[in-house]
Amino acid sequence: MTNRKRAPYHHGNLRKALLxxxxxxxxxxxxxxxxxxxxxxxxxVSHAAPVNHFKDRTALLTAVATQLFQELDAVIEKQTEKTQGKPVEKVSSFINALIAYGLEHPNRYRLLWRRDLVNNQDEALQQAMDTIYDKLVATLERSTRKKRYDKHTSAVALWSLAHGYVSMRLDGNFVPMADTITKQPREQAIVEAVLAALNI
Amino acid sequence: MTNRKRAPYHHGNLRKALLxxxxxxxxxxxxxxxxxxxxxxxxxVSHAAPVNHFKDRTALLTAVATQLFQELDAVIEKQTEKTQGKPVEKVSSFINALIAYGLEHPNRYRLLWRRDLVNNQDEALQQAMDTIYDKLVATLERSTRKKRYDKHTSAVALWSLAHGYVSMRLDGNFVPMADTITKQPREQAIVEAVLAALNI
DNA sequence: TCCTATATATTGACGCTGTCTATATATAGG
DNA sequence: CCTATATATAGACAGCGTCAATATATAGGA
Structure with a gap:
């Protein structure tokens, strides 16, 4: 009856230290x-010590990714919570928070989507991801305006747009610039355009 | 005055064989x-033979990626060429061809955006990428309708949407499903929505 | 308090990798 | 024909993930 949560033997808390x-x-x-x-x-510690806490490299990276998804969820939660107003404002906050997180933490964001480095069957990882997506869908459901597309199409469109934009920005494919017509930052313009198209 | 293009000495054409x-x-x-x-x-050939054609692993992957960008360009060109009609149809063909390529060739598409594996300063690589983006912008310019956003905002929005969608699909994050309202395939719905929002 | 089972950490090995150096060989061009 | 050069080989090195054998610290029952 050992308790995993208690401080371990030699190192103190190697699992936490490794993460x-x-x-x-x-x-x-x-x-x-x-x-x-x-x-x-x-x-x-020695090169073989980590095996007691993570069975292989994939397990370690899976744990890190899970932690980061939870961090991302918290960041989004914080932003959307303090947003008042119509549902579209909430959705906008959500997407902007997602984009901001990616631009602020490039390598963290990169790991989140390196599915080849993690165990995709890991339950904690899946749950952490699903939590975020489900919150987006739930936020979209608050909007009572008549939609041209269903909630999943809207979620996929917004998520794809944000993910694609951040990915390309992190790859250095386009630089942050203002739209020459609306004078908005480019990412603000494209999010706004899609929100309008979806009639959120 | 040796000619790089001629068949080489021992192997025949090791460079081509390696690619x-x-x-x-x-x-x-x-x-x-x-x-x-x-x-x-x-x-x-022996493990050290490739060094005569690619100075390191990055150089090899850069050459592969460059070749794939050229392939992608050709695929898009073929699709847009045979599309008749309004500019919006051309743009739609472009984006759909991009999405289709990614879904058909998952690992090729993945390499295209693994910037950490290639030499981003490589001129041929940059040119191959720029060619495609420039064609999208050129296609957008054919549209004479009054725009709410400039051509680069439109290009970024469409490119981001397509790239994000393909990335998530390849990661298995969402499955191909029809929109329950319009009955369209999801990717068709989101591309259509964004094209409408941009007033292409 | 001692004893033993278990959790944790170390050491060393294996085969894989990229890359470097020294060496060998085939070809081109004078 | 001869030599310079392009191309290929063989071997070495350090770093990697992973595994097996070994060592040590701790927990919990006797």
């Missing part, structure tokens, strides 16, 4: 730079 | 599976 080290490496050098041996070094 | 092998590995196992040693094995 912290992985996050540090991630922010500095990107997803591929997270190696078992490097995080072990940063935590001050 | 073909890399493409084969890519389709089967994804970008990360392309290793110098594996493509050398497939080409029947």
């Amino acid at each position: 912290a080290a992985a996050l540090k490496v991630l922010d500095k050098a990107g997803p591929d730079a997270i190696t078992i041996r490097e995080v072990a070094r940063l935590a001050g | 073909a092998a890399a493409l084969k590995v890519l389709d089967k196992a994804g970008p990360d599976a392309i290793t110098i040693r594996e493509v050398a094995r497939l080409a029947g």
Whole structure:
């Protein structure tokens, strides 16, 4: 009857230390730079110590990604909560928070979508992702205006737009510029356009 | 005065063979599976032979990516050429061709946007990418309807939407389904919605 | 308090990788 | 024919993930 949550034996809390080290490496050098041996070094343990907490590299990255999805959820929650007004304002806040998170934390955002690096069957990971998507759909449902498309089409459109935009920005494919007609920041213009098209 | 284009000495045309092998590995196992040693094995040469044609792994992947961008350009060109009608039809064809390519060639599409694996300063690569984007902007310019947003905002919106949608689909985040209101395939609905919002 | 089962950590090994150096060989062009 | 050059090989090195064997610290029952 050992309790996983209690401080462990030798290191103190190696699991937490490894996650912290992985996050540090991630922010500095990107997803591929997270190696078992490097995080072990940063935590001050041998290269084989992490296996007691993460069975392989994929498990470590899955845990990091799960944590980041929860962080993203919290950030979005905070932004949408303080937004007053019509449902469209809530949805707008949601999408803008998603975009802002990606631009502020490039490598964290990159890991979120490197599905080849994580265990996609992991329940905690799936739940963390689903939570966010479900909240978007729920927010869309608050809008009572007559829609041309169903709620999932709207969610997919907004999510795709935001994800595509952030991805391209992080890849350096387009620079942040204002629209020459509306004078808005480009990302604001495209989100607004899609919200209007969907009649949110 | 040697001519790079002529058949080389020992292998015949190792450069071409390496690129073909890399493409084969890519389709089967994804970008990360392309290793110098594996493509050398497939080409029947020693592990150090490729260095004469690609100075390192990044150079090899850059060449593959450049080739794929050219392939994508050709596919889009073919689709838009045979599309008759209003400018909006041309733009629609362009975006649909982009989406179709991604869904048909998942690993090729993935490599295109793995900027960490290629040399982003490579001129041929940049040119191949720019060619495609420039064609989208040029196609948008054919439309004479009064726009709410400038051509780059429109291009960014459409490109982001398509890229985000394909990325999420390839990650298995949403399944292909019809919109329950319009009965259209989801990707058709979202592209149509954005085209309408942009007044193309 | 001691004893033992278990959780945790270390050491060393294996095969894989990219890349470098030294060496070998085939071809081109004078 | 001869030499410079392009191309290919063989071997080495460090870093990686992972596994097996071993060591050690802790928990909980006797």
